[in-house]
Amino acid sequence: MSKEAQENLAERKMRFLFALRSKGVTDARTLNAMEAIDRGRFVRGLFSERAYEDMPLPIACGQTISQPSVVGLMTQALKVGSRDTVLEIGTGSGYQAAVLSQLARRVYTVDRHRRLARDSEALFAALSIPNIVTIAGDGSRGLPDQAPFDRILVTAAAEDPPGPLLAQLKIGGIMVLPVGQSDTVQSLIRVQRLESGFDYEELRPVRFVPLVEGMASD
Numbered sequence: 217m218s219k220e221a222q223e224n225l226a227e228r229k230m231r232f233l234f235a236l237r238s239k240g241v242t243d244a245r246t247l248n249a250m251e252a253i254d255r256g257r258f259v260r261g262l263f264s265e266r267a268y269e270d271m272p273l274p275i276a277c278g279q280t281i282s283q284p285s286v287v288g289l290m291t292q293a294l295k296v297g298s299r300d301t302v303l304e305i306g307t308g309s310g311y312q313a314a315v316l317s318q319l320a321r322r323v324y325t326v327d328r329h330r331r332l333a334r335d336s337e338a339l340f341a342a343l344s345i346p347n348i349v350t351i352a353g354d355g356s357r358g359l360p361d362q363a364p365f366d367r368i369l370v371t372a373a374a375e376d377p378p379g380p381l382l383a384q385l386k387i388g389g390i391m392v393l394p395v396g397q398s399d400t401v402q403s404l405i406r407v408q409r410l411e412s413g414f415d416y417e418e419l420r421p422v423r424f425v426p427l428v429e430g431m432a433s434d
């Protein structure tokens with residue numbers, strides 16, 4: 217890369233972090249994690265030019281990599297501790313899992329598209345990220361063998377919080393997820409498991425692809 221191209225990239229990355237702050241991503245650990253993980257590695261082909269802009273972009277299998285400010289707001293809402301085990305449903309490009317990997321002890325990430333799980337796993341290896349376990353599976357059932365989790369993040373929208381995911385949250389644990397019908401406005405909510413029952417908090421309107429039950433064919 218030429219010196220000019222390098223400077224240009226550095227400037228775009230600086231603007232990327234500035235845009236995150238201006239949209240309310242203020243948590244220092246989250247910003248550090250997002251500075252450490254290069255979104256450009258998770259976007260391929262034509263769209264890689266736009267990796268540092270605050271917009272969702274298309275990825276393989278008709279899915280999308282979320283808008284960076286939404287990744288930041290969801291990550292900070294999850295309040296991940298350095299000893300936490302996190303479950304992410306909806307690996308997609310792998311970007312959100314990579315950001316979480318900087319904050320947690322271990323991240324399990326599940327996608328119903330084998331191809332997305334496989335490509336993300338290869339990318340985590342190429343980036344020498346050791347603490348992500350990538351699984352091709354139906355995340356609406358959670359991951360009973362590894363449960364319970366300190367934190368759960370769902371990056372596809374269900375009509376209601378899936379029962380198996382609520383059941384796989386530790387007491388005191390937090391889950392952040394979009395809920396609502398697809399193609400209409402969904403709400404990002406935060407659920408905390410209490411000694412008995414759950415506490416629900418509505419955070420902001422969002423728009424995600426739907427959580428679909430069962431495995432995809434690719």
Ligand code: SAH
Nearest residue numbers: 281306308309311312327328355371427428
């Ligand atoms: N977190 C991703 C973006 C996710 S897009 C990123 O950082 O790029 C939503 C993803 O959820 C898609 O990849 C889709 O295949 C996946 N998905 C939808 N329903 C699912 C289910 N039941 N189990 C696992 N993954 C699911």
